[in-house]
Amino acid sequence: MSDNSVVGKHILITGGASGIGAESALLLSKRGASVTIADVNEVDGAILVQRINDEGGQARFCKVDVSVSQSVEMLFKSAIDELGNIDVLINNAGIDHDPKFMLEIDDATFHKNIAVNVNGVWYCMKQALAHMLENGGGHVINISSVAGIRAAPTLSAYSAAKHAVVGLTKSAAVEYARYNIRFNAVCPSFVRTPMVENVLSKLDERGKKALINANPMKRLGEPQEIAGAIAWLCTPESSFMTGHTVVLDGGMTA
Numbered sequence: 001m002s003d004n005s006v007v008g009k010h011i012l013i014t015g016g017a018s019g020i021g022a023e024s025a026l027l028l029s030k031r032g033a034s035v036t037i038a039d040v041n042e043v044d045g046a047i048l049v050q051r052i053n054d055e056g057g058q059a060r061f062c063k064v065d066v067s068v069s070q071s072v073e074m075l076f077k078s079a080i081d082e083l084g085n086i087d088v089l090i091n092n093a094g095i096d097h098d099p100k101f102m103l104e105i106d107d108a109t110f111h112k113n114i115a116v117n118v119n120g121v122w123y124c125m126k127q128a129l130a131h132m133l134e135n136g137g138g139h140v141i142n143i144s145s146v147a148g149i150r151a152a153p154t155l156s157a158y159s160a161a162k163h164a165v166v167g168l169t170k171s172a173a174v175e176y177a178r179y180n181i182r183f184n185a186v187c188p189s190f191v192r193t194p195m196v197e198n199v200l201s202k203l204d205e206r207g208k209k210a211l212i213n214a215n216p217m218k219r220l221g222e223p224q225e226i227a228g229a230i231a232w233l234c235t236p237e238s239s240f241m242t243g244h245t246v247v248l249d250g251g252m253t254a
């Protein structure tokens with residue numbers, strides 16, 4: 001097996017039914033990993049699993065709401081029962097919110113962003129940790145955002161949640177390095193996924209242009225470009241990296 005191989009690894013991807021998670025599932029299964037795709041969206045998850053299995057890969061769908069701890073507990077039990085020990089967890093499930101100044105964001109929106117984007121990552125990290133400790137090691141890849149490393153005006157609730165994801169990643173990496181469990185975060189800027197298509201659909205032409213031109217490359221990232229970096233993190237080539245953020249932003253934060 002070459003150093004850049006994911007062959008035979010079992011990779012669990014939350015939010016795997018759409019966008020960055022779905023592209024990651026497609027790429028990793030093409031490269032020989034077996035994937036558990038976990039999502040609230042059963043319809044798209046089932047379609048993706050069918051496609052991967054039809055193309056000769058090994059995938060399984062599991063319904064989960066990452067904001068509910070019992071649901072996450074059941075996900076891990078079922079994923080391990082069906083496809084064996086989990087080598088890599090990709091904590092990718094996430095939501096955003098309508099762009100608004102802080103005073104206009106209601107408490108329910110803030111709490112929902114924390115529930116999915118922070119509590120969801122927390123519950124999954126804890127399940128993965130217990131399992132990986134027993135298993136002798138593993139890697140957790142948390143999908144944060146450039147909104148997790150710098151200001152994101154009009155996205156304060158999302159930004160708070162994504163900063164928390166980076167904090168959890170760093171602390172866990174230092175605590176568990178001695179147990180052969182690594183934690184890294186991926187921080188994309190705007191990527192062409194249903195999440196961003198939805199934002200674009202609500203903007204006028206000037207707003208759309210501003211969003212697309214927000215980085216020096218003056219374009220959106222493609223989900224395949226994020227999946228490529230995630231897939232590299234899943235290989236042994238990233239073995240000395242823990243507690244860091246991989247920023248994929250077209251130069252936005254340079």
Ligand SMILES: NC(=O)c1ccc[n+]([C@@H]2O[C@H](COP(=O)([O-])OP(=O)(O)OC[C@H]3O[C@@H](n4cnc5c(N)ncnc54)[C@H](O)[C@@H]3O)[C@@H](O)[C@H]2O)c1
Nearest residue numbers: 015018019020040065066092093094145188190191193195
């Ligand atoms: N698209 C971007 O520009 C961008 C930029 C930076 C970070 N991100 C982050 O990347 C990740 C993936 O985003 P995307 O753009 O592919 O979005 P997406 O909306 O296409 O996919 C997100 C997936 O998460 C699932 N999900 C939402 N809530 C869930 C829950 N409670 N439990 C389980 N699954 C749930 C959705 O059903 C969906 O399939 C998110 O964490 C997002 O915050 C996206």
